[in-house]
Amino acid sequence: xxxxxxxxxxxxxxxxxxxxxxxxxxxxxxxxxxxxxxxxxxxxxxxxxxxxxxxxxxxxxxxxxxxxxxxxxxxxxxxxxxxxxxxxxxxxxxxxxxxxxxxxxxxxxxxxxxxxxxxxxxxxxxxxxxxxxxxxxxxxxxxxxxxxxxxxxxxxxxxxxxxxxxxxxxxxxxxxxxxxxxxxxxxxxxxxxxxxxxxxxxxxxxxxxxxxxxxxxxxxxxxxxxxxxxxxxxxxxxxxxxxxxxxxxxxxxxxxxxxxxxxxxxxxxxxxxxxxxxxxxxxxxxxxxxxxxxxxxxxxxxxxxxxxxxxxxxxxxxxxxxxxxxxxxxxxxxxxxxxxxxxx
Amino acid sequence: xxxxxxxxxxxxxxxxxxxxxxxxxxxxxxxxxxxxxxxxxxxxxxxxxxxxxxxxxxxxxxxxxxxxxxxxxxxxxxxxxxxxxxxxxxxxxxxxxxxxxxxxxxxxxxxxxxxxxxxxxxxxxxxxxxxxxxxxxxxxxxxxxxxxxxxxxxxxxxxxxxxxxxxxxxxxxxxxxxxxxxxxxxxxxxxxxxxxxxxxxxxxxxxxxxxxxxxxxxxxxxxxxxxxxxxxxxxxxxxxxxxxxxxxxxxxxxxxxxxxxxxxxxxxxxxxxxxxxxxxxxxxxxxxxxxxxxxxxxxxxxxxxxxxxxxxxxxxxxxxxxxxxxxxxxxxxxxxxxxxxxxx
Numbered sequence: 001x002x003x004x005x006x007x008x009x010x011x012x013x014x015x016x017x018x019x020x021x022x023x024x025x026x027x028x029x030x031x032x033x034x035x036x037x038x039x040x041x042x043x044x045x046x047x048x049x050x051x052x053x054x055x056x057x058x059x060x061x062x063x064x065x066x067x068x069x070x071x072x073x074x075x076x077x078x079x080x081x082x083x084x085x086x087x088x089x090x091x092x093x094x095x096x097x098x099x100x101x102x103x104x105x106x107x108x109x110x111x112x113x114x115x116x117x118x119x120x121x122x123x124x125x126x127x128x129x130x131x132x133x134x135x136x137x138x139x140x141x142x143x144x145x146x147x148x149x150x151x152x153x154x155x156x157x158x159x160x161x162x163x164x165x166x167x168x169x170x171x172x173x174x175x176x177x178x179x180x181x182x183x184x185x186x187x188x189x190x191x192x193x194x195x196x197x198x199x200x201x202x203x204x205x206x207x208x209x210x211x212x213x214x215x216x217x218x219x220x221x222x223x224x225x226x227x228x229x230x231x232x233x234x235x236x237x238x239x240x241x242x243x244x245x246x247x248x249x250x251x252x253x254x255x256x257x258x259x260x261x262x263x264x265x266x267x268x269x270x271x272x273x274x275x276x277x278x279x280x281x282x283x284x285x286x287x288x289x290x291x292x293x294x295x296x297x298x299x300x301x302x303x304x305x306x307x308x309x310x311x312x313x314x315x316x317x318x319x320x321x322x323x324x325x326x327x328x329x330x331x332x333x334x335x336x337x338x339x340x341x342x343x344x
Numbered sequence: 345x346x347x348x349x350x351x352x353x354x355x356x357x358x359x360x361x362x363x364x365x366x367x368x369x370x371x372x373x374x375x376x377x378x379x380x381x382x383x384x385x386x387x388x389x390x391x392x393x394x395x396x397x398x399x400x401x402x403x404x405x406x407x408x409x410x411x412x413x414x415x416x417x418x419x420x421x422x423x424x425x426x427x428x429x430x431x432x433x434x435x436x437x438x439x440x441x442x443x444x445x446x447x448x449x450x451x452x453x454x455x456x457x458x459x460x461x462x463x464x465x466x467x468x469x470x471x472x473x474x475x476x477x478x479x480x481x482x483x484x485x486x487x488x489x490x491x492x493x494x495x496x497x498x499x500x501x502x503x504x505x506x507x508x509x510x511x512x513x514x515x516x517x518x519x520x521x522x523x524x525x526x527x528x529x530x531x532x533x534x535x536x537x538x539x540x541x542x543x544x545x546x547x548x549x550x551x552x553x554x555x556x557x558x559x560x561x562x563x564x565x566x567x568x569x570x571x572x573x574x575x576x577x578x579x580x581x582x583x584x585x586x587x588x589x590x591x592x593x594x595x596x597x598x599x600x601x602x603x604x605x606x607x608x609x610x611x612x613x614x615x616x617x618x619x620x621x622x623x624x625x626x627x628x629x630x631x632x633x634x635x636x637x638x639x640x641x642x643x644x645x646x647x648x649x650x651x652x653x654x655x656x657x658x659x660x661x662x663x664x665x666x667x668x669x670x671x672x673x674x675x676x677x678x679x680x681x682x683x684x685x686x687x688x
Contacts (some may be wrong), residue, residue: 222589226597245566261626268622273617282605
């Protein structure tokens with residue numbers, strides 16, 4: 001028997017938990033009813049989870065509920081969490097990875113606490129200088145992995161080189177047939193541009209560039225991220241966080257304006273009848289729920305953070321992401337890349 | 345006689361110059377045919393400019409051409425420009441401010457060279473620690489001034505406090521009836537978030553906050569820039585450049601996808617008949633040409649940089665911006681704000 005892909009899910013994190021998370025689990029089971037190479041270990045309040053499962057008429061031999069009494073609150077600071085979070089759904093979820101009962105963890109709970117306790121429990125990989133939070137971002141040709149998105153406010157060239165290796169490994173686990181193409185986010189594409197740290201990283205990545213690993217494409221400017229000429233965008237956590245959130249805000253601003261324009265009068269409303277399916281496909285392609293899930297990389301096991309405010313569909317997409325990451329052998333890809341880094 | 349608002353225009357900068365720039369001047373003259381409180385001093389190749397003016401049937405007592413033999417090329421590095429750019433259209437344009445022949449300069453030429461020679465010729469104001477490049481960015485309620493957009497890769501708390509004063513002065517010159525509301529771009533809205541420099545700037549701006557000057561609204565995250573709860577967004581040039589370009593790229597990515605979706609089949613094309621005017625208003629509101637023009641602040645005279653790739657309409661908007669800046673007494677507003685800073 002082949003070992004099953006086991007996903008540990010914190011059912012109690014995020015808004016409207018566990019309703020939303022259980023509904024997301026239901027969607028995942030429905031969409032994957034023809035396969036059974038996975039198992040979902042659900043951590044949280046057994047009674048509440050059972051109720052919701054019953055409500056939604058979900059029953060499957062592929063799910064197992066592990067009861068926990070307490071939950072990490074959204075107001076908890078990471079510092080307080082070290083004391084208070086033991087035996088919460090989030091804690092036990094990640095702990096199950098350490099006990100080799102699961103391959104990956106997923107939570108929509110408090111980000112700061114999740115990063116801190118993941119690191120405490122799983123520990124950083126020996127070869128990594130700093131862990132990073134990676135996100136998925138659509139581009140013209142497919143998907144970008146962007147990292148770091150905020151785990152590390154300040155980074156040096158060794159950290160950024162690690163991020164390139166970790167991000168490439170993630171990309172390869174998700175798209176095994178594609179070549180990771182790494183770019184370094186900067187204010188210009190010429191070699192002389194940017195901070196000293198970026199210039200040193202440029203040199204480092206140039207020497208690491210290699211088909212078995214990743215191809216380094218040089219600097220990239222913010223307006224080229226969506227072009228698709230690279231697929232792994234490396235930056236420090238401060239810049240990455242600002243870039244991601246600015247992109248989110250801009251996308252929302254534009255689509256809000258579009259919605260307003262298309263519902264402003266009877267003619268424009270009429271047009272919606274004809275453009276309904278086209279606009280639906282447009283909306284679907286750019287639906288942020290499809291890209292829900294930031295991946296915490298560099299620990300002895302991957303942890304996925306779902307957006308706290310997402311709905312069941314968004315949560316389903318992050319379960320799917322967990323499944324694909326484990327199926328694509330992320331941890332082996334990372335080890336391979338880090339061995340390469342060590343041998344440099 | 346009231347002194348005229350005199351705008352020095354480098355006609356030779358950017359793609360398709362001087363055709364585009366002269367056409368932009370034509371639009372400005374046409375739109376302002378009922379006023380005559382301005383004068384446009386046009387620097388560049390007299391023959392080429394005259395030809396284009398004749399082609400477009402433009403003639404006005406409000407324009408004056410000042411011939412220059414040479415032009416700053418787009419390939420010129422700022423360092424080489426110090427030697428080579430003397431008596432180019434860009435140089436003489438800015439020089440005319442020093443000679444008090446004009447109130448403001450406008451160029452669509454090489455950005456790096458423009459920043460360097462503006463600073464060389466006009467010199468930094470005594471009270472300013474670093475000059476900044478400010479841009480205009482639409483939000484839900486109106487316009488944001490965002491600075492720095494790339495003049496300074498690394499900034500300390502004194503620089504960022506100066507940017508708050510300069511940006512507020514610009515905002516007040518453009519919108520005299522509004523209160524400048526300053527926010528500091530960061531990865532979270534809580535006081536404990538961000539780098540040491542940001543925490544120090546937070547304190548500084550809190551103590552400077554004052555109705556005569558600006559109201560400090562605290563930290564702002566990237567996704568809130570377009571909300572309109574602030575109107576002056578302060579950041580270092582590295583982060584500002586990445587944020588601006590990422591927003592540009594995202595906007596382009598979304599509108600390209602929308603265009604594609606709305607022209608993919610006969611039904612969606614049919615819908616365009618009904619939504620034509622609504623989509624046109626949508627497009628018009630978000631037209632980047634309307635926000636064309638970055639303002640170089642902190643020198644003894646304002647310099648406006650038009651996007652090199654913009655068209656005549658974009659160039660017209662940056663002439664208009666120059667007019668509004670001088671009419672709103674930017675330099676007096678800056679001096680007022682800096683006096684306040686000194687008295688702290």
